[in-house]
Every structure is written in structure tokens, then in C-alpha cells.
Amino acid sequence: METARFASLIAATITMGLMSGLFYGFAVSVMPGLARSADRTVIETMQRINVAILNGWFMLGYLGALVFTGVAVALHATGDGGRQALAPLIGALVAYILAMAVTARINIPLNNALEQAGPVEQIKDMAAVRRAFEQPWVRANVWRAVLCTVALGLLAWALVLHGQGR
Secondary structure: OHHHHHHHHHHHHHHHHHHHHHHHHHHHHHHHHHHOOOHHHHHHHHHHHHHHOOOHHHHHHHHHHHHHHHHHHHHHHOOOOOHHHHHHHHHHHHHHHHHHHHHHHHHHHHHHHHHHOOOHHHOOOHHHHHHHHHHHHHHHHHHHHHHHHHHHHHHHHHHHHHHHOO
16 A cells, blocks of 8 residues: 555656646747747647647556546545645645636636637638637746646655655
8 A cells, every 4th residue: 555655656657747737838938939929820839739749649648647546545644644635635636626627717718719710821810810819818827837836846745744754
């Protein structure tokens, strides 16, 4: 049981770190870089990113962070050996579920609307499409970055507590 607890905690921390880094990278480099670009560049780039990101490596991190953190919570809730790490694990799970909710309620619908605008060659008012997408998406992404970073910090704390309890 101890090996499974530790392995799930490590896997949760790694996958959460991947998600935190992804959202942070968009917040501090990708979107600020695109903010300095033409409307066509922003729309075309984000349309392409939204297609390219749907791959197995992304899904491993995105769903893995949820599954591994959930498994870590469940394993640390059973028996006496893992209870000291339970509070930060639950906090991490809640923070990540909130980040996923932001993704589902804000980022994905904005991505879908951007895709429905059609190929850039056919968009008549690129400035309007960009305005409807960019700022709401960026704000939501910053929330995802913050929530995932909080979750990562809580997982790091859980790792410390787990080590102290051994």
C-alpha cells in the first residue's frame, strides 16, 4: 500500500507540473507574444494550436493530473499510513477540478467559437473575432495557471508530509 501511495503521489505531482507549466507558458509567453501580432496571425495560430494540442501527450497530462491526484487522495484516505498528507491532496484535487471547470466552461467554448469562425481567408471581420476570443481566453488561462500552480504546491506539500510520516 505504501508503494502505491507514493507512486500515485509522484505521478500526480509530475502530471500536475506538466499542466501548470503548460498554462503558465501560455500566460507568460505564447499569449503575450501573440498580443503583439496581427489579427490574422492570432486567429490562425490559435486555430492550429487548438487542433495540435489534442494529442495523447496532452491527454496524459490533462487527464493524468486528475486521475493520479484522485487515486492519491483515495489511497491516502484508507488506513492510517497516509492521512497526514490527505488535506493538501484534497486541496490539490479541488484546485485542479476548478481549473478543469474553467477549461470546460470558458476556454473550450472560446476555442470552438474560434474554429467555427472558419478559415482565416474567409473571415470578414478578423478584429471582431479576435476581440471575442483573446481577452476572455487569456483571463481564463491565467486562472488555470494559478489553480494548477496552487495544486502543484499542495502536491509538493503532500510529498513532504508523506515523507515525514514514513
